[in-house]
Amino acid sequence: MSEQFQPNVVAFLCNWCSYAGADLAGTSRIKYPHNLNVIRVMCSGRVNPLFVINALQQGADGVLVSGCHPGDCHYMEGNFYARRRFSLMNELLEYVGVEPGRFNMSWVSASEGAKWKDVVAGVVEKAKEAGPFDQFRRNKINW
């Protein structure tokens, strides 16, 4: 029996909303796939779109950026900038042929533990469908 491909998803979560929402999912013992790992930043506005390119190079099969709902940013405007930046990064990646579904963005508030589970499940599923990312993966040389 062939082992099903387990994707590797890297996620950037803002401290005040999405990270708190993910914590709430934990407190509520909601279960979701284990394939997603979180990097905590203070605001989704901190996430440099070049991180997405870097993550794909390093071996991520999927990338997620998640922040506060527009208007609710703890720092007032950070997620507005994030929205604009990632809209363009998304277009750019799709334009060069990166499968849609590799890059994702979501708004998850501190009270949306259940939504976090759906987001993770959705993103992992999309990465699974797209398969292992090998379009511009950095291949490490084992000296």
Add this chain to the structure above:
Amino acid sequence: MNNKPKIGVYVCHCGVNISKMVDIEAVTEFASHLPNVKVVRNYSYMCSDPGQLLMREDIKNEGLNRVVVASCSPRMHENTFRKTLAAGGLNPYYLEMANIREQCSWVHEDREDATGKAKKIVSAAVAKVRLLEALYESEVEVEPATLIIGAGIAGIQAALDIANAGFKVYLVEKTPSVGGKMSQLDKTFPTLDCSACILTPKMVDVAVHPNIELMTYSKVEDISGYVGNFQVKVRKKARYVDMEKCTSCGACAEECRLAGRVPSEFNENMGNRSAIYLPFPQAVPAKYTVDPERCLFLTRGKCGKSPKCVDACLAGAINFEQQDEIAEFKVGTVIVATGYDVFDAAKKPEYGYTEYENVITGLELERLVSASGPTGGDILIGKGENAFVPKEVAFIKCVGSRDKSVGNEYCSRVCCMYTAKLAHLVEEKLPDANVRIYYMDVRAFGKGFEEFYDRVRREGVRYIRGNPSEIFKRGEKLVVKVEDTLTATPLEDEVDLVVLAVGLEPRKDAREIIDLLRLSQSSDKFYLEAHPKLAPVDTATDGVFLAGCAQGPKDIPDTVAQAKGAASSALVLLSSGKVKIGAQISFVNEATCRGCGYCVDICPYGAIELVEINRMGNIISVARVNDALCKGCGACVAGCLSGSIQQKSFMDRQILPQIAVLGVMR
């Protein structure tokens, strides 16, 4: 000197919360092979005293200079463990937490998967902690003075509290007298206290208090700086009256050529004043002011042979040469208490406010029933010979509130109660009158409100549920066209007087304060508080607080409570004399910064500015972060194309290794 990172990794069982799903031994064993890891321990409860002791001992005995705690979420215990590090003699910012509980053991069902993920999380945390730097929270001093913008009841209350605590207050009011809208009210709900009686003592207090510098007829022109250190510039407009000499005898106003011909703002244009005036009899300061837009001497250059006011003034107080004065001073905190404007009923043309003189607003009726008003307290509609006493009186609630068509979706909170109060006052003054109130809802939520509403109905005021569609004239009467929705009966109610319960709106010049202080507006356009529940008097700008209706419609008790809250918040800063600045803030590498200004535009707090520096004789612009204002969001970092601005503890070079670990490890 050995500066190599010596990392201690502490894996917490958290009882069985983590250990049930994550193989702690496997994670411990794995961590011990990670580069630069000197010590790995696991323990049942890392946050407990013995757990923390383990860490402190290791820092001392093993010379650890970095710590990773693999346990619960940093949102839970980051501060706890920072204190542990500090107690162990290590800079508290050398800590990184690996969340293997909320985001691992509690959310996965397969032990192998959960353990594999925990190893990844710990690995990423180790990769980051290696690159963390020692950070120090600095402090700035707080100037022991406050600026309060607006001297209505909110500004007055906040001023008194702060002044009584022993701090200097600069109270700036743009009209000639303090008191605000509350001074225009007759009686207040639900107690029917006389508004002037409870307000005027506070007005006088504020004028004589040794710690309060009152500047009326003045506007704040500029505020720069940051919490603890605001530079304020106030323009004290020329009254053309010498405040030291004026005895407020009133002779000037009596003799003025325009006596009784200038509409009085205080009386909502229902009565008149002179071109030189006292806004109302109990005005504080009780000094006359010349209206520069109406005064004949100022607008035309001459007033007869000589101005009558000058001739009449025995104290020689009138001085047409007077200039505006600029006052500049420094404060540590600012309170914005600029109040509200009433909704302009002309925006509901179907109610005929501008057409019919017997359609008036609640505030206008307030002036009519007031003893210091244009009719001496008699409810008389119309002027001169045509003035009459109304018999059939209708109130319409929710005018300009809860109404998407005029852009005000919100409820103005006070209208239900002030309508009940005015209805009661009408019943009292005109026992023969029939009063009815057209309503959509009755919101009598506060202390004594429901009881007052009950009383008013028992006194004979009829409440009819329906929102009138229009008002038109039929003969001598006004007709209110409405459907009584409880009986499903269309009505055409013939009345003598319609009172529109107009709602509260943000000030028309609200934008000016926003530009001065970088405030934001809520969707209803009132000023935005930092957090709707936990920080209702704070704003996103440190050191700037809100009080009263400037933040949202509210009645007098709530306004006073909020003003006291704002004063208390300001006093926290003033009395400690110092304010701590966050450590995880941004900083600029001036060597690579090009001075493009992207970060300056992006920063929501205005914490970055371009400064000129001299680099080997050339003057160039680079960005510089004001540590006191930076909140550590990092939006500037992601926007910098040259990577010159970075955020401490969240630098690109600290995050990229995390990405590398999480990408490569499978």
Add this chain to the structure above:
Amino acid sequence: MVDLEKMRTIAKETVSRDDVRYLIGWRQGTYGFRVSPHFVEGPDEADKLIFSPLCSNNLATYLTLTEKLPVPRGEQPDSRKIAVMVKGCDSRAVVQQLIEKGIERDRVFVIGCPCEGVLDLKKVEEKFPGVLSPVQVEWSGDKIIFTLADGVKEVPKGEVLAKKCLSCRYPNPVMSDITLWDEVKPLGDGKYEDVKEMEEKNPQERWSFWKDKFSSCIRCYSCRNVCPMCYCDDCVLDRLNPQWINRSSNISENSAFQLARAFHLAGRCIECGECERVCPVDIPLMAINRKLAKEVREQYEFEPGLDPESKPFQSSYRPNDKEDFIL
């Protein structure tokens, strides 16, 4: 109508001014159809200035490269203006540099040259191979007149025009201190057909195309060097601490470099096409840059390099920006 006499006279006058340090224009290049930038410091050097369909160089890129040498004690830094001759597309670069505070308005003197389109050098050299001696090339309605050593040749414009000029909407300088001759009509309709063609392919087709192109990249950085918007002293993609991209020219690093540079140009690229012109391995860079330019224009209603007072795109947002891609 191009008036070389007027151009050289104005250039001489400009360079003679006390407050002008030097003037950047075009002149005959090393051989044949080549054109070089010409740095005119004195009026006598102005005679070499030309303006012809071969003048594709975007001279605005030199404005930000003005060296800020250490100033000897007691002296003042040289604050004289730099005069630059610009076509329509070039002038947008100048405006964009003003928007980003890369240069100051009082440090640049812009001489505008409305342009009827420049030529694709590869197509020209294909048509007239082996031309070594200096040439003269002129616009003439819908033809280009080549005066070569062996006679005068007329070629329909469409056969030799640079691809970028076919979609040009700004042939006239959008900003200038002086414009040398009459304005001309734009050739382009702003429809971004080339981008739409790529968008219509499926992801596999697209990646197959771009993989091939990115693989040929040799990381010579010519595109970055010629781009008027790339002028960071120390490019973030070259850094070692942290190292975003490493130096190998394999598909992984090349893709990362190309995507990162394209992203850094979002809302800043003024579509002058120089990057594609100088690429030694013919990567269709304009296809990527124009994709983002199209998105910025359509989704965010912004065009860089037009209004010097506008806020830079990358430090703005609107409360109602689109978010249909967000979960």
